[in-house]
Amino acid sequence: MSRGSISLATLLWIIIAFLVLYPLSILVIESFKIAETGGWGFGNYIEFFQDAYYLKTFLNTMLLSTLVLLTTTVFGVPLAYILARYRHRGKTIFTALILLPIVLPAFAGVFAFIIFFGKYGTVNLLLMEIGLTQEPINFIYGLHGLVFIQALHMLPFIVLGLSAGFTNIDPSFEEAAEVEGASGYRRFFTITLPLCTPSYLAGAVLVFLWPFTDWLTPLILGQVDFLPSVSYINISYHFTDIHRKYMGIVAVVVSSVVCISLFLLARWWVEKKKYTGLSKGTTSEGRVVEPSPLVRSGAYVYMIFIAILVLLIPIVLGLAAFSRRWVFEPFPTYWTLENFRLILLESPGLIKNSFLYSCIALVFGIAFGLPVAYLIVRTRVPGRDALDFVITLMLAFPGIAIGVSYLLAFWEGIPLAQYWIIMPIALFARRLPYFLRMAHSSYLQLDPSLEEASEVAGAGKMRTFFSISLPLLLKGVLVGVVMFFIMAFQEISTAVFLYKGGWETLPIGIYLNWHRGMEFGIAAAMAFLMIVITFILLLIISRIGGGVLKAAWGSGEN
Amino acid sequence: MPKTALKLTIFITLSSMLLLGPIGAAQVQAADKIGWVGPVYKELSASLTKGFKAYYKKTYGKDVDITFVRPGGWPVCLDKVRAWKGKPDADIFLGAGAPAHEVLLKEGLIVPYKPKNWDKVPADWHGMKVKDKGGMWTCFAPWIVTNLYNEKVLKKLRLPPPKTWHDLLDPIYRGNVVHTLPYASGTMHETIEILMQAFGEKEAWKYLRLLAAQLARFSTGSTDTTQLVARGEVPIGIAQPQMNAMAARKDGFPVRDLLPEKTILVPEAVALLKGAPNEKVGKIFLDWLYSDDGQKYVLEGRYFASNTDVQFSKWEKEGVEMAKHAQKALGVDSFWDLQVDFIEYDLDLATKRWDEVNRKYEYEIYRKWGELKSSLFLIEEVEGEIKAAKDAKMNASKAEAKIKEARNLFEYEGNYAAARLAASQARALLVSP
Numbered sequence: 001m002s003r004g005s006i007s008l009a010t011l012l013w014i015i016i017a018f019l020v021l022y023p024l025s026i027l028v029i030e031s032f033k034i035a036e037t038g039g040w041g042f043g044n045y046i047e048f049f050q051d052a053y054y055l056k057t058f059l060n061t062m063l064l065s066t067l068v069l070l071t072t073t074v075f076g077v078p079l080a081y082i083l084a085r086y087r088h089r090g091k092t093i094f095t096a097l098i099l100l101p102i103v104l105p106a107f108a109g110v111f112a113f114i115i116f117f118g119k120y121g122t123v124n125l126l127l128m129e130i131g132l133t134q135e136p137i138n139f140i141y142g143l144h145g146l147v148f149i150q151a152l153h154m155l156p157f158i159v160l161g162l163s164a165g166f167t168n169i170d171p172s173f174e175e176a177a178e179v180e181g182a183s184g185y186r187r188f189f190t191i192t193l194p195l196c197t198p199s200y201l202a203g204a205v206l207v208f209l210w211p212f213t214d215w216l217t218p219l220i221l222g223q224v225d226f227l228p229s230v231s232y233i234n235i236s237y238h239f240t241d242i243h244r245k246y247m248g249i250v251a252v253v254v255s256s257v258v259c260i261s262l263f264l265l266a267r268w269w270v271e272k273k274k275y276t277g278l279s280k281g282t283t284s285e286g287r288v289v290e291p292s293p294l295v296r297s298g299a300y301v302y303m304i305f306i307a308i309l310v311l312l313i314p315i316v317l318g319l320a321a322f323s324r325r326w327v328f329e330p331f332p333t334y335w336t337l338e339n340f341r342l343i344l345l346e347s348p349g350l351i352k353n354s355f356l357y358s359c360i361a362l363v364f365g366i367a368f369g370l371p372v373a374y375l376i377v378r379t380r381v382p383g384r385d386a387l388d389f390v391i392t393l394m395l396a397f398p399g400i401a402i403g404v405s406y407l408l409a410f411w412e413g414i415p416l417a418q419y420w421i422i423m424p425i426a427l428f429a430r431r432l433p434y435f436l437r438m439a440h441s442s443y444l445q446l447d448p449s450l451e452e453a454s455e456v457a458g459a460g461k462m463r464t465f466f467s468i469s470l471p472l473l474l475k476g477v478l479v480g481v482v483m484f485f486i487m488a489f490q491e492i493s494t495a496v497f498l499y500k501g502g503w504e505t506l507p508i509g510i511y512l513n514w515h516r517g518m519e520f521g522i523a524a525a526m527a528f529l530m531i532v533i534t535f536i537l538l539l540i541i542s543r544i545g546g547g548v549l550k551a552a553w554g555s556g557e558n
Numbered sequence: 559m560p561k562t563a564l565k566l567t568i569f570i571t572l573s574s575m576l577l578l579g580p581i582g583a584a585q586v587q588a589a590d591k592i593g594w595v596g597p598v599y600k601e602l603s604a605s606l607t608k609g610f611k612a613y614y615k616k617t618y619g620k621d622v623d624i625t626f627v628r629p630g631g632w633p634v635c636l637d638k639v640r641a642w643k644g645k646p647d648a649d650i651f652l653g654a655g656a657p658a659h660e661v662l663l664k665e666g667l668i669v670p671y672k673p674k675n676w677d678k679v680p681a682d683w684h685g686m687k688v689k690d691k692g693g694m695w696t697c698f699a700p701w702i703v704t705n706l707y708n709e710k711v712l713k714k715l716r717l718p719p720p721k722t723w724h725d726l727l728d729p730i731y732r733g734n735v736v737h738t739l740p741y742a743s744g745t746m747h748e749t750i751e752i753l754m755q756a757f758g759e760k761e762a763w764k765y766l767r768l769l770a771a772q773l774a775r776f777s778t779g780s781t782d783t784t785q786l787v788a789r790g791e792v793p794i795g796i797a798q799p800q801m802n803a804m805a806a807r808k809d810g811f812p813v814r815d816l817l818p819e820k821t822i823l824v825p826e827a828v829a830l831l832k833g834a835p836n837e838k839v840g841k842i843f844l845d846w847l848y849s850d851d852g853q854k855y856v857l858e859g860r861y862f863a864s865n866t867d868v869q870f871s872k873w874e875k876e877g878v879e880m881a882k883h884a885q886k887a888l889g890v891d892s893f894w895d896l897q898v899d900f901i902e903y904d905l906d907l908a909t910k911r912w913d914e915v916n917r918k919y920e921y922e923i924y925r926k927w928g929e930l931k932s933s934l935f936l937i938e939e940v941e942g943e944i945k946a947a948k949d950a951k952m953n954a955s956k957a958e959a960k961i962k963e964a965r966n967l968f969e970y971e972g973n974y975a976a977a978r979l980a981a982s983q984a985r986a987l988l989v990s991p
Contacts, residue, residue, distance in 0.1 A: 120711065120790035135715065222775035239637040239638050240641050325809055
């Protein structure tokens with residue numbers, strides 16, 4: 001254990017303390033402040049759980065989370081099974097399509113589905129045209145629409161986890177059950193599913209957390225009685241009603257506590273129930289079945305159904321982006337580039353800011369993530385597990401918790417939030433764990449003997465890092481880099497609390513165009529622009545990293 | 559090896575400096591600055607930005623950087639200025655009607671300035687104040703509080719456009735109406751003031767409770783309402799600035815505005831903020847805003863211009879695109895030529911209860927919306943049963959008295975739970991009197 005590692009660890013801990021621990025503790029401290037007396041106490045929390053309105057929003061959010069998780073599970077389990085176990089054509093393309101929502105901005109779906117499933121959207125107009133219905137059907141305004149949109153966005157997390165689980169199960173377990181005479185269903189429910197629990201839970205937690213983070217979808221659908229939307233309104237719309245602000249902070253803290261407890265619970269559960277087989281599976285593909293023609297066509301219909309829903313988002317937004325006044329017509333009739341002209345002419349700053357902030361966040365991410373990964377993988381510095389733990393925990397924090405805590409912590413005292421640099425810093429802090437995991441796995445794959453050889457040959461640690469480790473790491477890290485960039489590029493729940501006039505990014509521009517102007521078309525065009533940029537970036541990683549699946553998920557879990 | 563850590567730190571610092579350096583340098587470039595805060599719509603801020611930048615460059619040979627903050631509707635913007643506590647992050651309060659500016663005036667957050675063409679704005683009009691005598695605030699874009707409907711959708715649903723405030727309570731419109739919170743939109747706030755001042759406070763709150771039961775949903779702001787009506791998602795929108803119908807029609811949406819029988823003028827105004835960091839540029843902006851050039855950009859920003867010498871027909875010939883649409887929307891050649899009738903509006907009263915109204919609506923109606931609806935729907939159900947019982951010559955007098963009590967509890971007390979209970983009791987009384 002060298003002194004260098006210790007000072008490096010100290011430095012990284014200082015950064016963590018400054019960017020994570022300090023703001024989050026300010027958040028918690030503020031939630032105990034009492035507006036009326038200026039004192040401290042549990043008053044806000046007591047009010048939160050006694051006030052009919054806040055209690056209702058809390059229960060609504062829990063209900064929504066449960067429904068989203070249920071929906072994604074019901075639709076995700078067969079999907080994951082098909083993708084992992086059936087041998088069929090077009091596996092790669094279906095996998096890529098079904099995983100697509102991960103890289104689409106969450107709010108893109110809302111706009112697309114309002115255009116497509118709205119009261120006078122495409123579906124309703126067609127239905128009325130052929131005379132199936134007389135009056136428009138309410139497809140999306142309400143809890144059902146919210147569940148639909150959020151579930152579609154989160155479906156990949158369940159599918160990814162489960163299909164990895166299905167693939168990794170040692171086939172001998174299931175074969176043994178088969179030999180013992182267990183029927184297909186029984187085998188599935190008693191052997192296969194329990195073995196997949198850990199990988200399912202990892203995704204399920206993320207799904208369950210989503211309704212605690214997503215404030216914009218409910219707002220656009222006019223369903224505001226959910227915790228993140230209420231905290232957003234309490235904190236961002238009110239500047240002098242201090243009590244209301246504290247109640248908003250309490251809502252954020254309550255959301256965070258729920259999210260973190262569930263996250264830890266899932267982790268503990270996985271640790272406890274760790275199923276390990278003695279032998280490794282015989283094939284890297286896992287167990288693959290040749291389905292009967294009937295099952296096969298059913299599987300195809302099912303996959304196509306989901307793929308169409310996913311594809312609707314870029315297609316509808318694309319149509320909306322190249323047209324104007326697309327209302328009361330099932331398909332646009334007036335084509336124009338006006339939307340893009342307006343974006344590029346009137347607000348090129350949005351695009352510039354988006355790239356700038358994401359790039360800077362990325363530089364921070366690399367400068368921080370690589371040393372941390374190095375510490376965790378290559379050294380035995382005390383507290384490295386704690387470092388890993390704290391950063392991984394960031395995964396469970398709702399985005400608005402980070403936005404709000406930065407706003408509170410860096411306004412007075414340390415007035416960082418008065419300068420635009422707060423934007424990339426917040427993006428960096430929010431997406432930290434994603435990058436770290438990728439850097440971590442790249443480091444694991446790098447054979448230490450190469451570095452040792454370099455040091456034996458007389459190169460210092462620094463030189464070894466720059467001439468040996470870094471070039472070797474780069475390829476693996478690059479996937480992480482692009483994924484990090486995409487995530488930062490789409491970030492809104494943190495940024496929306498921190499931006500000031502002139503600091504708007506593309507996602508904020510989309511939100512503002514929807515919220516303050518009458519420009520639905522421009523908002524759609526911006527969302528489409530983001531999708532295009534994301535696609536280009538994905539194309540780049542799929543070139544480097546190989547395989548679209550890998551591109552969507554980075555180098556992943558190992 | 560402490561060197562490693564040191565070098566890493568240097569690497570991190572250097573790489574971040576490399577990236578940040580050029581940006582910092584670019585921002586130092588000398589350009590004058592001005593900041594606006596206010597609730598005006600995007601089209602207006604974009605138009606004024608374009609016009610003022612061109613004017614500034616032409617007149618002073620320098621660029622001007624404009625930052626525009628629009629945290630939300632009038633009350634939200636007003637709250638933002640309050641939170642700055644006299645050290646504003648902007649120079650001009652751009653937009654919002656009389657009561658918002660009066661609140662700023664009372665709290666000492668704005669300072670007087672009479673721009674060059676100040677005399678071209680009338681002091682009052684049909685009993686409504688258009689500017690402050692001392693020059694604290696001045697109207698630059700007048701409009702009237704209206705409602706909005708989608709003619710295509712109403713025709714499809716075979717519904718006539720609602721003409722009066724009370725028409726809107728007709729059960730045929732249930733689920734086809736949308737409005738926002740008074741805190742989110744000054745127009746909604748003024749609508750509540752109109753109802754309170756025209757019908758009396760008690761009747762107004764009763765009306766608002768009944769109207770809330772007609773809503774399909776709450777929108778998040780007045781533009782959200784416009785958007786929802788224009789796209790046909792909800793066909794009737796309450797509390798809309800008059801020019802929104804013009805703007806939406808210009809964009810090709812089949813919407814019309816409804817001038818309700820009781821309404822007021824909103825003198826969308828500007829004011830100079832106290833402690834403005836760029837006061838000089840702020841005054842230049844205000845002078846420009848009331849010049850012929852500035853007023854044209856107001857109209858191009860889809861708001862009606864305020865100077866009395868404005869003639870749409872003349873501007874149309876000069877190539878102002880929106881002049882044609884304004885003339886079509888208003889039917890006259892200048893806003894001030896409109897023949898209208900307003901309620902007697904007590905501005906002082908409106909100023910005094912500014913925050914209270916927003917709060918009351920939110921806590922008594924918005925937050926209890928679900929409870930409100932279920933309570934009213936139960937009352938209506940039981941009322942139907944009582945009517946059926948009376949038609950069947952049953953004795954329903956006790957139940958009738960009870961259901962009247964329930965309605966009273968609902969409409970005047972706003973006690974939805976008690977009203978529900980009374981309605982249930984009325985139902986029980988119907989079965990065993």
